[in-house]
Amino acid sequence: MKAALLVESLTGNTWSAAEMIADNLSQEGWTITGLSKVRQPDHASIQAADVVLVGTWTHGLFLVGQSPWALPSISNLPTMRTKTAAVFLTYAIDAGKSLDKLTGAVGATGADVIGGLLIKRNHLRAHTEAFAERLIAALPANA
Numbered sequence: 001m002k003a004a005l006l007v008e009s010l011t012g013n014t015w016s017a018a019e020m021i022a023d024n025l026s027q028e029g030w031t032i033t034g035l036s037k038v039r040q041p042d043h044a045s046i047q048a049a050d051v052v053l054v055g056t057w058t059h060g061l062f063l064v065g066q067s068p069w070a071l072p073s074i075s076n077l078p079t080m081r082t083k084t085a086a087v088f089l090t091y092a093i094d095a096g097k098s099l100d101k102l103t104g105a106v107g108a109t110g111a112d113v114i115g116g117l118l119i120k121r122n123h124l125r126a127h128t129e130a131f132a133e134r135l136i137a138a139l140p141a142n143a
């Protein structure tokens with residue numbers, strides 16, 4: 001399988017999470033077509049991918065008003081009607097309904113969003129491993 005990653009990150013956690021996910025997938029034989037920023041997406045990597053992984057971080061007042069950062073930019077990504085997608089969202093304490101909002105925004109591009117996972121910023125390694133494992137289970141190579 002070929003995956004492209006699109007990420008929005010302020011302090012680096014989400015970018016690190018994306019790199020860990022890419023490493024995990026590569027170790028399982030997947031090809032990473034590219035890792036780029038949501039606001040400067042690498043179109044060629046999206047085009048070459050079977051699945052597009054979109055990650056951002058939770059912004060809010062920690063217990064209320066949470067939303068995925070850069071939601072409008074995510075909704076306005078180039079059309080991904082022919083793509084499968086999955087989302088991930090880093091957070092510190094409580095992400096509220098941010099994962100649903102992120103799923104909706106990526107769905108607005110036309111992609112078929114098969115799922116998403118919250119990644120707690122102090123558990124990046126364990127949670128990114130879980131994300132990669134679930135993705136591989138959901139999209140077996142010969143499906």
Ligand SMILES: Cc1cc2nc3c(=O)[nH]c(=O)nc-3n(C[C@H](O)[C@H](O)[C@H](O)COP(=O)(O)O)c2cc1C
Binds near residue numbers: 056057061064091
């Ligand atoms: C301005 C600001 C607001 C935040 N609001 C929340 C929040 O409402 N809930 C939460 O769980 N984490 C919140 N966080 C924590 C970030 O979501 C978390 O640190 C995330 O991993 C940052 O990702 P990044 O390093 O890729 O920028 C906030 C961080 C910042 C800087």
